[in-house]
Amino acid sequence: MNAASKEPFLIGRAMTGGYGKSGPDILHNCTIAVDPGEIAVIVGPNGAGKSTAMKALFGMLDLRQGAVHLDGVDITHLSPQERVVQGMGFVPQTHNIFTSMTVEENLEMGAFIRRDDFSDTMAQVYDLFPILKDKRHQAAGELSGGQRQQVAVGRALMTQPKVLMLDEPTAGVSPIVMDELFDRIIEVARTGLPVLMVEQNARQALAIADKGYVLVMGANAHTGTGKELLADPEVRQSFLGG
Amino acid sequence: MDILNAIVALSNFVLIPAIAYGSQLAIGALGVTLIYDILRFSNFAHGDTMAFGTMVTILFTWLFQSMGITLGPLPTALLALPLGIAATGLLVLGTDRMVYRFYRRQKAAPVVFVIVSIGVMFIMNGLVRFIIGPGDQRFADGARFIISARDFKAWSGLNEGLALKTSQAITVVVAVMVVAALFWFLNRTRTGKSMRAYSDNEDLALLSGINPERVVLVTWLIVAALATVAGVLYGLDKSFKPFTYFQLLLPIFASAIVGGLGSPLGAIAGGFVIAFSEVLVTYPLKKILGYLLPESLEPNGLVQLLSTDYKFAVSFVILVIVLLFRPTGLFRGKSV
Amino acid sequence: MSQFRTLGLFGLVAVLIIGTGILQSWNTALLILNMGLVSAVMALGVNLQWGFAGLFNVGVMGFVALGGLGVVLAAEPPVGEAWAAGGLRLILGLLIGAAVIIGAVYIWKSGMKRRVPLLLAELVIGFFLFRYVFDGGVEAVEAVNPALTGNLGGLGLPVLLAWPIGGLLAAGAAWAIGKTALGLRSDYLAIATLGIAEIVIAVMKNEDWLARGVKNVIGLPRPLPYEIDLQQSAGFVERAQALGLDPVTASTLYVKLGYAVLFAAVLIVLLVMAQMALKSPWGRMMRAIRDNEVAARAMGKNVTARHLQVFVLGSAICGIAGAMMTTLDGQLTPGTYQPLRFTFLIWVMVIVGGSGNNFGAVLGGMLIWFLWVQVEPFGRWLMEVVTMGMDEGSPMRTHLLESAAHMRLLSMGVILLLVLRFSPRGLIPEK
Structure with a gap:
């Protein structure tokens, strides 16, 4: 094994760039990484470039500098669709389900690129989110906010991704639902799947994070385990309200 | 007896023609609604696409007839229909490749697509007139009636006759088959579901690995089939004339919009709403009322609410009323 | 630079029309010029709605026909x-x-x-x-x-007064339509206006008491003397002979030139007004609304009222053009109004000319009208060439020759698509 074995499973290294070829830079030398079995969380104040960092990892941004490696392979120049085929599962913040289609059809569409039998994967998703099994013939748009997020995560899991990326999965859901979603995400991570998520609810997210990235103005401000960051007085003062 | 006569007269002059016409409109409107769903624009060339498909079918019908191939009591056009669909499929795919794809890549605004479709409309219209001429063509052969008015009178002993034209029966049978096949395809097959997914949420569909160009291709092929079937059924039932087909655009769009643009179920419902209103409002109801009302109340006039030439007005008024009170149509359509 | 381009393009149209005069006949050239001027007025009206305000009106035919109806209602004796x-x-x-x-x-x-x-x-x-x-x-x-x-019958007014009356009639209809349909999304508005135009034509065809329906009204009063009267006037014959023309030709040319002068006057007045409107705060606001309706609304602009205004004005101009056309024809024939010719062709003119630019609309009107007329003889010539090798009596040859007339629609579609693809802002783009 060479140097790649020491490299994290998914890493965006020293990413600099913005939207479009000529748009202003939003990210500045920003590094984000995640390993199997881990939950990595990106937090930071509004406009810090959290979602942008995740989109950069997913190829929705033009990088001027830096590189993205997945499982030791350079994927910097792949399109988002190609990255899905390479094993990235991405759950957008909004518009992340097919509202007019049933829950089951949403999952089927998640597995669209697979030509093999995906009924096992679907059973796993239903095990993870039992409520979806009950509602599998209902239109996804009729579900509650938390259930819709479960559909969205389930859809992304259907490709059997090597890494799961969630853009603010708890935006707009109640605290109880948020806790439940986090429980499910921990469960997903326990299976060995690396999970990377952007979170607005920094305190709760860092509490379940193995690794945390605090971004400010598109650059890494603080990095550490979730516990370290929660304990860091500077982080507490500036982002967690003391 | 009078009530029976009234029912028979109503069926003969209103129900049967309206069901046949409604089925034709519904298939036409399904094509319009699918384009709107997937390609996200109102296709002004749809009437002329129907005309093209019908024209090719007619040409092959003539060829078969000259070779002595017929379907017996059924119209020969049914045999030529698949060829018409194939030719129309090639035409719309060619049009997409040469015209629409450029604007799709540019992510042009829907209104640009509409204007482009007006250009396509001119070309298809010219093409059809160039090949078959602007005149009226009748191409229905085989048995004209399944039940003729005279036979029905003899059998039932009623004053009123009930006629069922072969073309009307074929329209309904074919329409049911087409609609069933379409819904089976959209709801049960992987490709059909991917079309619905693309229509529902384009970005997420891309993320799921659905190939948009393939979705567009399949859509055009389905639309070509729907347009040709609708055109041939209409032509068998009435007659084929390029200008009439261009004018069908209005009731077809009215059907699609009334039902909810982008909703296949809505397109079907809209087709029947428009057809029934058109026939009811422009048919002289005197005969039917004459059976039902006592002599003293019998109407003097024809009780024709509007002259038949005002049928466009009917589509239009329903369209405006629905849009004013339920802007997304009867079945919730989508808006681009 | 852009001014040279504009001048050059108008020069081209002039050359085309004069060329027609030299190569075919001056009569044909003047016919093209007159209808070209009328088309330019129509294009100006559609440009006001689409180019200024982004309103997608495909009911032009209806307003043009209403203008024609205006002539009967105003100028015919009661x-x-x-x-x-x-x-x-x-x-x-x-x-x-x-x-x-x-x-x-x-x-x-x-x-x-x-x-x-x-x-x-x-x-x-x-x-x-x-x-x-x-x-x-x-x-x-x-x-x-x-x-x-x-x-x-009508009011028996002088026929020139019928033009503004035709415009008013169209404006009134546009107001009623706008009140109900303008709130709709662009493609719904399109279908709605398409329907209204068909209804207007249906009314004109069926309501015989109004303007005789499909029985047509012929022999409408005209603003210029009749050719036959000119030929009998000694003074006219003398002047014609002085110019070396025979009286019959001279009289037709005189009348057509007279129409050309009248139409050009109307066009110039409307063009000046449209230019002033475009440059006025009102015009700037219109374009602001067109480019970003949400923002304009947020700034407190009454978008619906502005849209109604411009819809009524544009339709009135189409009505005036319709009245001019009916006067030129001397008859009202509701059966001849077809959407491809009176709605979609006008759209081709506006798009090809350059939507949002008044000069573009005028140029598009004249140029496309010229092509519309001349494509037919050209098509026939082309078919003659194509079928040259064929047998004299071959059915294919006969069919091709007979079908040459339909090349018109085909070529208009091709022109529209080519302009949209390679010069999407038109020949004279908006500044």
Whole structure:
């Protein structure tokens, strides 16, 4: 094994760039990484470039500098669709389900690129989110906010991704639902799947994070385990309200 | 007896023609609604696409007839229909490749697509007139009636006759088959579901690995089939004339919009709403009322609410009323 | 630079028309010029709606036809007998119809309880009352000398006054349509206007009491002397001979030139007004609304009212053009109005010319009209060439030659698509 074995499973290294070829830079030398079995969380104040960092990892941004490696392979120049085929599962913040289609059809569409039998994967998703099994013939748009997020995560899991990326999965859901979603995400991570998520609810997210990235103005401000960051007085003062 | 006569007269002059016409409109409107769903624009060339498909079918019908191939009591056009669909499929795919794809890549605004479709409309219209001429063509052969008015009178002993034209029966049978096949395809097959997914949420569909160009291709092929079937059924039932087909655009769009643009179920419902209103409002109801009302109340006039030439007005008024009170149509359509 | 381009393009149109005069005949050239000027006015109207305000009106044909109807209603002499027979009853019927509609709107807006059954009852009773009064009037009017009139006639005004009246008629219809349909999304508005145009034509074809329906009104008054009178005037014949022309040719040219001068005057007046509007704060606001309706609304602009304004103005211009055209033809023939010719062709003119630019619209009107006319002889010539090798009596050859006329639609479509693809802002783009 060479140097790649020491490299994290998914890493965006020293990413600099913005939207479009000529748009202003939003990210500045920003590094984000995640390993199997881990939950990595990106937090930071509004406009810090959290979602942008995740989109950069997913190829929705033009990088001027830096590189993205997945499982030791350079994927910097792949399109988002190609990255899905390479094993990235991405759950957008909004518009992340097919509202007019049933829950089951949403999952089927998640597995669209697979030509093999995906009924096992679907059973796993239903095990993870039992409520979806009950509602599998209902239109996804009729579900509650938390259930819709479960559909969205389930859809992304259907490709059997090597890494799961969630853009603010708890935006707009109640605290109880948020806790439940986090429980499910921990469960997903326990299976060995690396999970990377952007979170607005920094305190709760860092509490379940193995690794945390605090971004400010598109650059890494603080990095550490979730516990370290929660304990860091500077982080507490500036982002967690003391 | 009078009530029976009234029912028979109503069926003969209103129900049967309206069901046949409604089925034709519904298939036409399904094509319009699918384009709107997937390609996200109102296709002004749809009437002329129907005309093209019908024209090719007619040409092959003539060829078969000259070779002595017929379907017996059924119209020969049914045999030529698949060829018409194939030719129309090639035409719309060619049009997409040469015209629409450029604007799709540019992510042009829907209104640009509409204007482009007006250009396509001119070309298809010219093409059809160039090949078959602007005149009226009748191409229905085989048995004209399944039940003729005279036979029905003899059998039932009623004053009123009930006629069922072969073309009307074929329209309904074919329409049911087409609609069933379409819904089976959209709801049960992987490709059909991917079309619905693309229509529902384009970005997420891309993320799921659905190939948009393939979705567009399949859509055009389905639309070509729907347009040709609708055109041939209409032509068998009435007659084929390029200008009439261009004018069908209005009731077809009215059907699609009334039902909810982008909703296949809505397109079907809209087709029947428009057809029934058109026939009811422009048919002289005197005969039917004459059976039902006592002599003293019998109407003097024809009780024709509007002259038949005002049928466009009917589509239009329903369209405006629905849009004013339920802007997304009867079945919730989508808006681009 | 852009000014040279504009001048060059207009120069090209001039060369084309003069070339037609030299190569074909001056009569044809003037015919093209006159209808080109009328087309330019129509294009100006559509450009006001689409280019300035982004309104997608595909009911141009309806407004053009209403302008033509205006000529009959304004300039034809009244038919006294018909008025005596049933004119008042007919008008009363129409008033009842209007009252029923206004009443229905009033009931609906009142917001009272149980308004729906009340509304339905009002509409049903109103409809039959309207039909009873109105039908009687129509019957009486249409019975009066049906071979010649059978209609109410007009106001007997000078025909030049009919042009603004045609515009007013179109404006009135546009106001009513705009009130109901302008709130709709662009493609819904398109279908709605398409439908209205068909309805206008249906009314004009069917309501014989109005303008004789498909029996047509011929021999409309005209603003210029008749050729036959000119040929009999000694002074005219003398002047014609002085120019070396025979009196018959001279008289047709004189009349056509007269129309050209009248039409050019109208076009110039409207063009100047449209230019002033474009550069005024009103025009800037229109374009601001077109480019970002949400932002304009947020800034407190009354978008709906502005849209209604520009819709009415644009339709009025189309109405004026329609009246001019009917005057030029000397007859009103509702059966000849076809959407491809009177709606979509005007759209081709605006898009090819350059939407948002008044000069572009005028250029598009003249140029596309020239092509529309000349594609036909060209198509025939092309087919002659193509079929040269074929057998004299071959059915293919006959078919191709007969079908040459349909090349028009084909070529208009190709021109539109080519311009949209390679010069999407038109020949003279908006500044």
